[in-house]
Amino acid sequence: MNGFGVGSTDKSKMPTTHVDDDELLYRRVPNKPENLQVVDGKRTVATSAFNCRFRQPSVNRCVLLPDPIDSKIEDTDGIVGVVAKNVREITSISRAAPATDFYRILVEARPILRDNLEGAAENLAHAQIESAPAMENNQRFRKLKEALAWLANQRPWIIEPS
Amino acid sequence: MKPDLPVPAFSGVPSFTSVSESYVANTFFPSLATSDFFLQTAKDSIYRLARFQANWDGFGSEKPESVAIQRSVRLLQILHRNVQTTGLQWCDPHVSASEDGNVTFEWWKGQLKLTLYIGPRSVEFIRVWGPNIESEMDDGVLHGDMFEWLWRWLHGQK
Numbered sequence: 001m002n003g004f005g006v007g008s009t010d011k012s013k014m015p016t017t018h019v020d021d022d023e024l025l026y027r028r029v030p031n032k033p034e035n036l037q038v039v040d041g042k043r044t045v046a047t048s049a050f051n052c053r054f055r056q057p058s059v060n061r062c063v064l065l066p067d068p069i070d071s072k073i074e075d076t077d078g079i080v081g082v083v084a085k086n087v088r089e090i091t092s093i094s095r096a097a098p099a100t101d102f103y104r105i106l107v108e109a110r111p112i113l114r115d116n117l118e119g120a121a122e123n124l125a126h127a128q129i130e131s132a133p134a135m136e137n138n139q140r141f142r143k144l145k146e147a148l149a150w151l152a153n154q155r156p157w158i159i160e161p162s
Numbered sequence: 163m164k165p166d167l168p169v170p171a172f173s174g175v176p177s178f179t180s181v182s183e184s185y186v187a188n189t190f191f192p193s194l195a196t197s198d199f200f201l202q203t204a205k206d207s208i209y210r211l212a213r214f215q216a217n218w219d220g221f222g223s224e225k226p227e228s229v230a231i232q233r234s235v236r237l238l239q240i241l242h243r244n245v246q247t248t249g250l251q252w253c254d255p256h257v258s259a260s261e262d263g264n265v266t267f268e269w270w271k272g273q274l275k276l277t278l279y280i281g282p283r284s285v286e287f288i289r290v291w292g293p294n295i296e297s298e299m300d301d302g303v304l305h306g307d308m309f310e311w312l313w314r315w316l317h318g319q320k
Contacts (some may be wrong), residue, residue, distance in 0.1 A: 010163055028220075033210075034257070034259065036217070037270070039270040039287065046256055046268055047260075047268065048223075048258035048266060050258060051219050051222075051223045051260060051261040052219045052222065053223055053261045054222070057221075058221075073220065078172045090293060090294070097268075113188065138261070139301065142279065142301070143288065143295045143299050143301070144295070146275070147294075150275075150290065161319075
């Protein structure tokens with residue numbers, strides 16, 4: 001489940017397999033009180049805006065789906081943005097002992113092709129924020145969500161929830 | 163610090179008609195500002211989670227666990243009382259849920275942020291003061307009087 005709108009994907013652009021560092025990524029934020037909070041007079045996103053059952057939050061690549069409206073599912077959805085480089089720079093997360101290595105944070109192009117097995121709508125702009133290796137537990141993923149919400153709150157809303 | 167005052171009888175009853183109760187409380191009992199009575203808005207936010215089904219957020223999250231919801235209501239009251247001992251001002255948490263069905267409480271204060279994850283068996287916290295996961299966040303299991311310490315940290319006190 002990608003939980004992301006598809007809009008009018010520009011099919012003239014072939015999906016690239018690499019997400020460049022300077023790419024802007026859109027994250028859809030459903031207009032629910034659970035996702036939004038006013039802090040110091042500014043509407044901010046809570047960590048639950050980056051919930052993901054598979055610990056791989058979905059985003060849309062602006063370069064392939066430029067109009068943020070196309071990343072909405074509901075008219076009331078908001079759209080926040082994060083830059084791929086900033087996501088990748090979220091420093092490595094230590095793995096739980098006895099492992100001694102780290103999770104690397106990745107931004108991976110995961111285009112959803114037509115006639116996929118899940119029956120999801122085609123979305124060539126779809127990408128995922130992942131880790132290598134995959135996170136073993138939610139405790140680690142919670143920190144990633146905190147970092148993503150932090151980054152999203154550093155930028156103005158691309159589209160405010162309405 | 164104001165003393166604990168008797169809690170109106172209906173304040174502990176799960177309710178989905180929060181407007182009237184909170185309105186009445188604020189309008190007619192302003193002197194109860196530090197009592198549990200004023201937790202009703204936050205409690206209503208918790209009870210709202212009980213109505214959610216799986217995939218409530220469109221991102222595939224599990225339905226919030228009923229045990230976690232019940233624990234959250236009790237924990238809210240405990241945290242509120244703990245904060246009263248610090249002499250610092252209480253503010254209601256932002257209430258939500260995680261993909262694994264835990265209830266979350268979040269507070270922001272300037273560049274500082276505190277998140278609690280309330281699950282069926284434990285309560286865990288994350289402190290955040292920047293986006294760097296290694297050097298600007300830490301986490302742990304909440305126990306004892308640790309919340310008072312966390313609340314002081316959130317308000318810039320050692």
